[in-house]
Amino acid sequence: MNPAELYETHRDLLTRAVEATVARDYWSAFPESPSKSVYGEEAAPAGERAFTALLGKPFPIDVPGATGTVTTERSPYGLELAVSYPRADPLALIAAARAAAPGWRAAGPEGRAGVAAEILRRINAASFEMAHAVQHTTGQAFVMAFQAGGAHAQDRGLEAVAYALAATTRLPARSSWAKPQRGGDPLTLEKTATVVGRGVSVVIGCTTFPTWNSYPGLFASLVTGNPVIVKPHPGAVLPLAITVRIAREVLTEAGIDPNVVTLAAEEPGDGIAATLATHPDVRIVDFTGSSEFGDWLEANARQAVVYTEKAGLNTVIVDSTADYRGLLRNLAFSLSLYSGQMCTTPQNILVPRDGIETDAGHRSVAEFGSDLAAALDKLLGDPARAAGTLGAIVNDGVLSRVTEASGLPGVIHPSAVVADPAFATALIRTPLVAGVDAADEKTYTREWFGPVSFLITTESTADSLRIFTETVRAHGALSALVHSTSAEVIDAAREAALDAGVHLSENLTGGVFVNQTAAFSDLHGTGANPAATAALTDDWFVAGRFFTLQSRRHS
């Protein structure tokens, strides 16, 4: 089907998605449950077969100008992957992208949204294959990989499609202008508005959420009319290689040059992200990863608009609670999920020196610490269930931070080894929590990405809010949580979060966690603090990716 036909095919889905961007009540296009009743009897075994068939072979994908191959992935679960990918020549990719751009521009916003929706539909159909690929590159446990790497990522992709489609069709493509003239016929003009992409787009993926964090930029750039070079992290190529393979299939079938989407795989150290991001023809860069490289991109990719999501100090302010057990259970799960390897996992837990009031009575800082440790032990007591929550440690960098934190003086809950019954060599660790004083800024204003958090003793809740605002303004954050039964404290926390520029969750004690955001309802990142330059996904995230060019003539 050509782009116009794909738009007609997916028109209802796209219309519903655009409505959801405005309503922002609950909506999801892609089911998050890997159950047979949703995806059918055959989906799971077929997906596993498709994944297994990829192992130990060259990945089936064309890459213009590639020279040789690279094999760079290692499963945190110990599975031998040995998938090789064409090694990218960045200049050849840019040339191919430029050549593909005019045809993509001509497809128009609706046609491009139709192609994007079809790509997402087929990615969704490959969700089981993708889940294995995500699990064995990121270390996410299978169900999380299916959800965060599959359905949730697809929803985020569709959300970006919806914002981009709405933004590129908000001005009418054709309009008639008639200016009244005193004592004469009106002056009339026919006007045309054409959306033109900014230029070649580069999406730089990360190792922990290769799809979830890449899809918004990928699909926003595509629908706004830009060819996209997808540059995966060398440790998590496969999920994006599958994505690019599917995108190229859909493009080819739609009669579009498949080089609208290309894969840029590299040896670690090739540094092609920097080469691509600073090339004069590259006009859009999306990046998720370290603050160091993100800051470098913002400073050096001057010819491009740069959207970064980096790191920060996710903070919990504990003042008081009406559901102490719920608080502990909820917080223990947030610290444990994927071993704290989420950009939204809380790191800094601020508790006033005099302790907190709870429905289970007053708790001192020390009591709160031991209660939290107990909640972690309870959550992670069964190895099989623990492995399903914790997933595996993605790389040695995370592991070395856990080792470093283990040497801190105030450890409240040490990081323990968990044996996964299914994968004997999987690298699995429980969260470490260490107690520190608010004066020990040097420790807790560093980001310890992974299962390391701090219980920080402050002078008071007011002091906690001050520390929260100051540290987040300076170092950034992607999430924040407050627990309080006091309306004044909640109000103060909301003001503090506005000042800090971070989204706030309040009194989460049930099945919603501070480290999870929902597409079509929650923004992820704000742009208002150093952790990210934009939110996923809003108008600012899409508006810089295109221009609107007008022409006008007399009727």
Next chain:
Amino acid sequence: MNPAELYETHRDLLTRAVEATVARDYWSAFPESPSKSVYGEEAAPAGERAFTALLGKPFPIDVPGATGTVTTERSPYGLELAVSYPRADPLALIAAARAAAPGWRAAGPEGRAGVAAEILRRINAASFEMAHAVQHTTGQAFVMAFQAGGAHAQDRGLEAVAYALAATTRLPARSSWAKPQRGGDPLTLEKTATVVGRGVSVVIGCTTFPTWNSYPGLFASLVTGNPVIVKPHPGAVLPLAITVRIAREVLTEAGIDPNVVTLAAEEPGDGIAATLATHPDVRIVDFTGSSEFGDWLEANARQAVVYTEKAGLNTVIVDSTADYRGLLRNLAFSLSLYSGQMCTTPQNILVPRDGIETDAGHRSVAEFGSDLAAALDKLLGDPARAAGTLGAIVNDGVLSRVTEASGLPGVIHPSAVVADPAFATALIRTPLVAGVDAADEKTYTREWFGPVSFLITTESTADSLRIFTETVRAHGALSALVHSTSAEVIDAAREAALDAGVHLSENLTGGVFVNQTAAFSDLHGTGANPAATAALTDDWFVAGRFFTLQSRRHS
């Protein structure tokens, strides 16, 4: 009235304005005719009295932290102005703006739009006072000053208000989220979205269109929640001083800190634009003026989002026409209006070596040149009417370029002195047109801001289109015009304009001119070529000025 009441007062106007941003048919909120039937018998004399009362005195405005005064303006019409303004201390202005920000944030998008609409309503009521102020700073003739500096600027300001209001209210301020759970009650959350301005905004005005070019940034920043420091060009302070005076009156009456809008007047050479634009607390910069300083701001105001409108090579491609007299009349007027001192005035007129086909027969390049010169002479034959079209030369820089161009070898129409019957010492010049060959790039790829244009002989229309695309991609442009009777040439010109990244007018032979754009219908600038980083006014122009911060809690 407080902000909420002002919103209710202006709700219909704002709703209509938002609708107009989407429909983009003809709409205007502020009448462009200075006639008594529109503005009443008394408006003109009262406005003149108000203007005259300002002359020779300190301008009545509070500026926080000001030290001493400056008097920097000179009327191109020779009138003695001698208005003095408080001399700004940039750091004091930034501190005052920061202090005013929380109250402005609390007013909310609708409240801020209500305040903005009231400011515009009062500016409109002061249109005659403003017209004199614009005339005697910019050199625009009175009627043009009334229109471009008054009603059209007010429409552009309202357009920015409408885009900003729509963008800041597109996400609901409150929403309810309910995620179905298998075999249980749904997970539910109440969510709040709060718009937070990016930070202190600085608007740097230009000398030729102090209001028209400043209002979009001023009002976009205001409505998105930012305090604004208005930094006029030392040669055109009065129009923006009146604007700031009115804004502060409205803010004060609404119970808002008037330092939400402040005036930053300086001695030429104080360089406070650079000081303001690079200060860490300044997060938004709007600039209209030279490419040199605009490029400097883009490179150096790294802590801010920077919107610039600079200079370029506005181009006319002449291929053929079915209305030769209309073409000549229309083009002669475009070259003459305000002595070519518009950022949209055509500079480069590309004509094929073999001449052009017209309804009046074939015309060689030389014949076209003499016909254009004759059309200029006819348009400007009567001194009083000529003065009304040409206005006056704004400053010595423009005059020296005219002098320099007079020495070029191929002058087709020399620049002549015109005596304005009303202002004996007004500096008025007709447009100069010089013939050059396409090979003489050094001459015509420079911007000659003012009444200097080039008739450039190319090999063919295809060559003209190539030169058009290449020169505009390299040097930028704010307008382009093609004349052709051939559908293929028009199609090729449209593609060339998309590649060049410039808006295109086609076959203008009547009462619409390439150098004029209409608010709520035409975009001004594109962002897609070096002449500007954004269009006035679209989502991209407003979306970077604010963040949306969410909070969420269980229902």
